Amino acid sequence: MKTILPLGFALLCAAMPAAAEDAGEISLTGAEATARAIGFALDEAPPQASSALAAAQAAIAASGHAVCEGGTGRLVALDAPDGVTQVYRLSMPADDTAVFAGGHLRVRVAADGSASEVERIGASCQLIDWDPADPDIDLGVAYLQRPGADRPDPVDLWLSSRIPFAVGVVTPPFVWPLIGGMATSRVEADPDMIEAMTGAE
Known part of the structure; x- marks a missing residue:
C-alpha cells in the first residue's frame, strides 16, 4: 500500500529543512551505482554458478531467513575490484506493480571464499503496490523504516527506481527523500512526525 499526501513528497521536503551537517558529508553516489547494477543484473540471466555464489547461498540457508510470503528469491552477484563479491537475495512479488519493503538479504564473499554474516535489509515484508x-x-509516498541505519541502502535506492512515486527512507531522526532511484539530502523530523509518517508505535 502507499500513503497519499495532498502535495506528495514535495510537501514533506518543504516542511523540514535539511540538516546543516549534510552538505557534502554523506555521499550516496556509490549506493546509487550499486542500485543501478542490481537493476541491470535482474534484467539479465541468473548469475552463473561460482564458488562465491555457492558460499553465499550456504550462508543464506544457514541463516534461516525466508523469502517474503508469496514472493520468490532472486539472486544477484556483483563483483568488486577488491575481489569481494556482493550477493543479494531479493524478495520479489509475483506482480510487477509491487515490491516488498524488506526481506532482502546481502552476503559479502571474500576472494578466499569466506562469507560474511548475512545482512537483512528491511525487517518488514510489507507489500508496497500501486495501480x-x-x-x-x-x-x-512510501516509507521504508530502517532503524539503526545512517543512510539508505543500495537496495532502498533500487526499490525507489521501481516505485512510481516518492520514497522516504526513515533512519531516525532523519528521513531521506528518494525519487526514481536517486537520493537528495536527508531532512530532519521529530519523533511525532516520524510516527505520523510511518505509523510506528
Whole structure:
C-alpha cells in the first residue's frame, strides 16, 4: 500500500529543512551505482554458478531467513575490484506493480571464499503496490523504516527506481527523500512526525 499526501513528497521536503551537517558529508553516489547494477543484473540471466555464489547461498540457508510470503528469491552477484563479491537475495512479488519493503538479504564473499554474516535489509515484508492507472499515483509516498541505519541502502535506492512515486527512507531522526532511484539530502523530523509518517508505535 502507499500513503497519499495532498502535495506528495514535495510537501514533506518543504516542511523540514535539511540538516546543516549534510552538505557534502554523506555521499550516496556509490549506493546509487550499486542500485543501478542490481537493476541491470535482474534484467539479465541468473548469475552463473561460482564458488562465491555457492558460499553465499550456504550462508543464506544457514541463516534461516525466508523469502517474503508469496514472493520468490532472486539472486544477484556483483563483483568488486577488491575481489569481494556482493550477493543479494531479493524478495520479489509475483506482480510487477509491487515490491516488498524488506526481506532482502546481502552476503559479502571474500576472494578466499569466506562469507560474511548475512545482512537483512528491511525487517518488514510489507507489500508496497500501486495501480498504474491511478491518476494520483505521483502524489503517493512510501516509507521504508530502517532503524539503526545512517543512510539508505543500495537496495532502498533500487526499490525507489521501481516505485512510481516518492520514497522516504526513515533512519531516525532523519528521513531521506528518494525519487526514481536517486537520493537528495536527508531532512530532519521529530519523533511525532516520524510516527505520523510511518505509523510506528
